[in-house]
Amino acid sequence: MAVDLNHTIVPSRNKRRSAEFLGGILGLRVGKDWGPFTPLETANGVTLDYMEAEAVQPNHYCFIVSEQEFDEIFGRITEQGLPYWADPGHHTPGEVNHLYGGRGFYFDDPDGHNMEVITAPYA
Template identity: 40%
Template sequence: MTAHFNHTIIASTDPAEMAGFYRDLLEADDAPSWGPFVNIVIGGGVLLQFAAPPTEFPPQHYAYLLDDEHFDRAHARITESGRAHWADPQRSRPGEINHEHGGRGVYLLDPSGHYLELITRPYL
């Protein structure tokens, strides 16, 4: 298998705010930005590019695999900020985390309304 994920553009109502939110939550590094993009880089050299789209956009789902210590720090940031979060994608278990797939997980919305999932164990 030679394909590796390289980058994605995440539609953003405020690209700078989104980059800051993701940078803090994912403990990402800044990356050079250009044109309409505000960029950060996460593990494996994956570039996340935030840009305002020319039209309205539907919310997307983005899942991030964190180690246990990073998950603890991210969950603490989420709860300390008062940000709504759920144990499930249906949002029926507010304020909780799940213990599925042999790890832990949590769902939340980013500042542009995308669904984020933070997990400590991969599905596969």
């Protein structure tokens, strides 16, 4: 039996703003609200379902993309002047990492979630 991730709930202080922020960075379309959720679907069908919450405990979300998509995403980050880091602890600002033969970086969304974009999977 194959097990796939279908969706995850992303807590947010403003679900539409946060979904549109990440969708804009990643080049993804934000879906219509469905009940308490604002969905953002990735290419492999996994949905990040943004839901409003009074208190948000930041989480980590990683997205694997092609080299071309990386360039486009990184371009949107730099065009908007958003801070980014080479590491998850945010100790190396303004740099891209080159782990496992790929490229990667981290940035925060409006709720403090630690977003990661990589071009090569980790071992």
